[in-house]
Amino acid sequence: MAGRAVTEAEWAVLAERRPAPWFFAVVTTGVVCCCGCPARPLRRNVRLYDRLEAALAEGFRACKRCKPGITAATSGSSR
Numbered sequence: 888m889a890g891r892a893v894t895e896a897e898w899a900v901l902a903e904r905r906p907a908p909w910f911f912a913v914v915t916t917g918v919v920c921c922c923g924c925p926a927r928p929l930r931r932n933v934r935l936y937d938r939l940e941a942a943l944a945e946g947f948r949a950c951k952r953c954k955p956g957i958t959a960a961t962s963g964s965s966r
């Protein structure tokens with residue numbers, strides 16, 4: 888439950904704002920972000936989720952800066 892701890896490799900990806908197939912939630916703020924978000928949380932406060940829905944189900948809210956739900960919903964054909 889509650890996502891998983893971030894590894895060295897994953898933290899590097901997060902810190903460099905590179906794209907990744909997972910979402911990170913910050914337990915201190917109650918917000919879940921997609922990779923590339925300018926937020927720089929403390930590593931020990933971060934949990935990773937493979938699915939945005941899982942984080943939302945845990946009570947996290949989608950970040951207003953990176954809008955993880957928007958990018959997930961619009962991937963694929965929109966025409």
Ligand SMILES: [Zn+2]
Nearest residue numbers: 920924950953
């Ligand atoms: Zn964010």
